[in-house]
Amino acid sequence: MRKGGKYHSPAMNTPDARAAERGFSYSRAYFEQLVDTALAHAKKLGATDAGAEASEGCGLSVSVRKGELENVERNRDKSLGVTVYIGQRRGNASTSDFSEAAIAQTVQAAYDIARFTAEDPVAGLPDAGDIAPPEEQPDLDLFHPWDIDSERAARIALACEAAAFKTDRRITNSEGAGVSAQQSHFFSAHTRGFRGGYASSRHSVSVAPIAGRGDNMQRDAWYSSMRSADELSAPEAIGRYAAERALARLGSRKISTRECPVLFESPLAAGLLGAYVQATSGGSLYRRSSFLIDSLGKQVFPAHVDVTEDPHQKRGKGSAAFDEEGVRTTPRKVVDAGRVEGYFLSSYSARKLGMKTTGNAGGSHNLALTSRLTQPGDDLPAMLRRLGTGLFVIELMGQGVNYVTGDYSRGASGFWVENGQIAFPVQEITIAGNLKDMFAGIDAVGADTYNYGAKTVGSVLVNRMKVAGS
Known part of the structure; x- marks a missing residue:
């Protein structure tokens, strides 16, 4: 008492x-x-x-x-x-x-x-x-x-x-x-x-x-x-x-430098979604340290891509009835048909930007990146066939992401794919591009969804990236 x-x-x-x-x-x-x-x-x-x-x-x-x-x-x-x-x-x-x-x-x-x-x-x-x-x-x-x-x-x-x-x-x-x-x-x-x-x-x-x-x-x-x-x-x-x-990675080798399509395994694709959140979070925006400044209402992804946020998902790893400030959370579409519909704002960052809080003090809540083109049968083998000839990435190394410019460069390992089939494992390569181009170049999202933390996404096919090898 x-x-x-x-x-x-x-x-x-x-x-x-x-x-x-x-x-x-x-x-x-x-x-x-x-x-x-x-x-x-x-x-x-x-x-x-x-x-x-x-x-x-x-x-x-x-x-x-x-x-x-x-x-x-x-x-x-x-x-x-x-x-x-x-x-x-x-x-x-x-x-x-x-x-x-x-x-x-x-x-x-x-x-x-x-x-x-x-x-x-x-x-x-x-x-x-x-x-x-x-x-x-x-x-x-x-x-x-x-x-x-x-x-x-x-x-x-x-x-x-x-x-x-x-x-x-x-x-x-x-x-x-x-x-x-x-x-x-x-x-x-x-x-x-x-x-x-x-x-x-x-x-x-x-x-x-x-x-x-x-x-x-x-x-x-x-x-x-x-x-x-x-x-x-x-x-x-x-x-x-x-x-x-x-x-599966035994016998890995290098490949020669080239440009090719890249398929990100679903856990790594969640990292791409995380990069989007970082670029559209209030702190990055009001400091003008993001490559997606003033992107609200603009086309960032292809028209087949949506990103939703569901804070009220039962047992969700990112679920919360309110954010760290006590602000109510609500399910919403963050990206609709590729167009940015909302940022990730706390009360402080919203005031800095002359906007209203989105209930994201402390981070995002149960995000899902989906494609309107995805079919139930679009599992990993189907996504490899969609890749055709290119690189399937299963591991990334380093922190080579510049959120001011969007430049992206990471060490990578994975598999070289030919005619939709894995040909051999590869290692000691670097993949590079710009996140703006990578987001706009998403050709497909797989049905092989994986929940990584508070983000759920299938494997993601990006139409073209630079691959630096031997």
Whole structure:
């Protein structure tokens, strides 16, 4: 209970029984008390506005290598972050100490930072009309704790790696396999009336086998990541597929420099979608550090390409009823028939651009890039036939993307394809182009969709790129 702005609870820093049932040390009610205390103290100091968020995360990570247990790690962290506004001056501070004295010190620190910070004409909390009220905060089914101990996690990781070794005797080594079970929860509020929070989980199984010996060695990896452990791929299937990928790369060679069509495997195609998000995010736009400045309403992709955002997808990895500022999120078309329909804006970046927030403080939510030309049978073999003769890329290296100019240059590995069939694996090459041309040159998107983080896309065929080899 709170009385006069102070806690009167004998168990202020002890685990809450109900929270412990969910694997946490602190309950939502406890976090609400922390946040309310921080906000009350900020107003008492004279803050114009304030926001606070209390959070806790915990989990288990186990790794094995060559049939032996390597690491067992348990993580548990907590934080209280406070943002204070004095007019249009902003200060922020955080603490992992939940005592009353620490909360007061943290709020004071944020207040003092704001006092000595220069005024920013667009700084401030979101407008009241943009805030998601409690009745507009749907349950998105994001919390599925995995009741797993280190011994069981190790058995799963060992089974995954063993399946990779059993696939073929040419699997000679391993960089290891791992199992991770993570969960967290938070509560956030600010003085413009927002209150909200929820629990979420993320679990994964992964492995990275090595094929071949000596100079002819190739590595690949695969994983499965889901909100619920029940939806993870079988560890044996993950191990076999990772092994098959590594085996397929044996005998890789260089190719001569040329221009040709390039097919991006679906996990890499998600990276192209990520590049689009970066270029149309508020920070890049108002700093004028994007090759897609003033692209709203303009044709960036071919007319058959759409990009949608669905923040309310059940169990989605990028699902959220509100963004990091408490602004409501809504499903929308970001790109319609190749034309840019919306940016990715927070309240701050929207004000800098003279626009309205899109509910993307903290990033995008469950994006999907699709083509109106895609047929149900357009699996990877069909996309290879569509490629004809060209390069199929399955791995990219380096960070060679210039978001100011759009210039794109990455180290790559994959397969040379002739007449729609894989001819041989290739390595030590570079693919180059400009993202504007690459986006405009998307000829096809496969039905072999893959969810990479908060992005879902099939393999993507770009009509022409430069390939630098030997």
